[in-house]
Amino acid sequence: MAASARRRSRGASARSRRRAGNGTKSPRRLWFAGALAVAVTAILGAFFWMQANSSEDSARYDALSTLTTADFHSLTISPSDADVLLFGHHAGVLRSTDGGRTWAETNLRSQGQDVMGMAFVSLDGGQLVGAGHDTFYRSADGGQTWDPVTPSLPSTDIHGLAASPGDVATVYAFVVGHGLYRSRDGGESWERATQQQLPGDIHSMSAGPDGTLYLASSSSGVLRSDDSGQTFIGVAGVTGPMVTAASPSAAGVVYAGTQRELMYSADAGATWVQRELPAPGMPLVISVNPVDAMDVVVVVVGPQGAGEVYRSVDGGKTWGDTAD
Incomplete structure (x- = not known):
C-alpha cells in the first residue's frame, strides 16, 4: 500500500510539472509571437496607406462642374x-459658355428630346445638328435654340453623328438597324455610305481631318474607316x-473611353496609351477642341x-487645376 501511494504521488507530481510547463511560454515562442504581431501591423499599415494614397490620387483633381442628368x-x-x-442627354441639351463650369438649359429640355450625337456643320460655330432616339434637330445660333427637322433617313433612331472636319457639310449618321448614312449638304439629304454590315451596338462616332471615321462598339471595339465610311476595319487595343473622340485638327489623334479607362492614340489606333482618369468612374462622353488636339473635355x-x-490641355496627362 505504501509503495502504491508513492507511485501515485510521483505520477501526480510529474503531471503537475507538465501542466506547469505547458502554461509557461518559452522565450522562443514569445519572440515569434511578437515578430508576427509586428509583421501583421506592418502589412495592415501598408495596406491602409496604399488605400489612402489611392483615394487621394483618384480624387486629386477638381471637377469643373457636376451634371446630374x-x-x-x-x-x-x-x-x-x-x-x-x-x-x-435623354432630356435635351445643356449649353456652357465658360468652358464647362456652369450650364444653362436650351429649348430642348423635355424627356424624350434625346440627343445621342451633335455635329457642327459650319466653321463659324453657328450651324449644328443633333440627333438621338427618334429625334433630329437643327440649330442656327450655336446651340442656343433648336428646331425639329425630318431628314430623308430610313429612321431617326441615330446612335452616332459626326461631321467631317475637312468639309463640315459632310455629315455621317449611324442609323440603328439600317447602317451608316452620309450627307454632303449639312444634313439636308442623305445616302447610304457603306454596304458593309456594321455592329448594331454602335455608341458613338467621330471623324478626323483626313476623312478617317471612328466608331465605338461595345462588342467589336473601335472600328476605323480610311475611305470616308465605305469600309471599316477593327482596331486592336481597346x-x-x-x-470615341477624334481630333478635328490633328490626323491620327483619337481618344476612346471604356467603362473603366480612358485611352489615347496618336497613330489612328495602331497603338494606345492609357490615361489616368481624373476621378473614379466611367468616361462616357468626350470632346476634343476642334483647333487643339491636346485640349480635351471628358465627363466621368x-x-x-x-x-x-x-478638362485637360495636355492630352489627358493632367486635368485642370490640382486640388489643394
Whole structure:
C-alpha cells in the first residue's frame, strides 16, 4: 500500500510539472509571437496607406462642374469658341459658355428630346445638328435654340453623328438597324455610305481631318474607316469602348473611353496609351477642341451616378487645376 501511494504521488507530481510547463511560454515562442504581431501591423499599415494614397490620387483633381442628368450621351466644343460646350442627354441639351463650369438649359429640355450625337456643320460655330432616339434637330445660333427637322433617313433612331472636319457639310449618321448614312449638304439629304454590315451596338462616332471615321462598339471595339465610311476595319487595343473622340485638327489623334479607362492614340489606333482618369468612374462622353488636339473635355460618371466635367490641355496627362 505504501509503495502504491508513492507511485501515485510521483505520477501526480510529474503531471503537475507538465501542466506547469505547458502554461509557461518559452522565450522562443514569445519572440515569434511578437515578430508576427509586428509583421501583421506592418502589412495592415501598408495596406491602409496604399488605400489612402489611392483615394487621394483618384480624387486629386477638381471637377469643373457636376451634371446630374439621368444619362450622358454627347458632348461637343464649338469650332469658333472653345469655351462654348454643348452636352446632350435623354432630356435635351445643356449649353456652357465658360468652358464647362456652369450650364444653362436650351429649348430642348423635355424627356424624350434625346440627343445621342451633335455635329457642327459650319466653321463659324453657328450651324449644328443633333440627333438621338427618334429625334433630329437643327440649330442656327450655336446651340442656343433648336428646331425639329425630318431628314430623308430610313429612321431617326441615330446612335452616332459626326461631321467631317475637312468639309463640315459632310455629315455621317449611324442609323440603328439600317447602317451608316452620309450627307454632303449639312444634313439636308442623305445616302447610304457603306454596304458593309456594321455592329448594331454602335455608341458613338467621330471623324478626323483626313476623312478617317471612328466608331465605338461595345462588342467589336473601335472600328476605323480610311475611305470616308465605305469600309471599316477593327482596331486592336481597346476593349468595350463606349465613346470615341477624334481630333478635328490633328490626323491620327483619337481618344476612346471604356467603362473603366480612358485611352489615347496618336497613330489612328495602331497603338494606345492609357490615361489616368481624373476621378473614379466611367468616361462616357468626350470632346476634343476642334483647333487643339491636346485640349480635351471628358465627363466621368461616378458610382453615385453624377457626371463630373474635367478638362485637360495636355492630352489627358493632367486635368485642370490640382486640388489643394
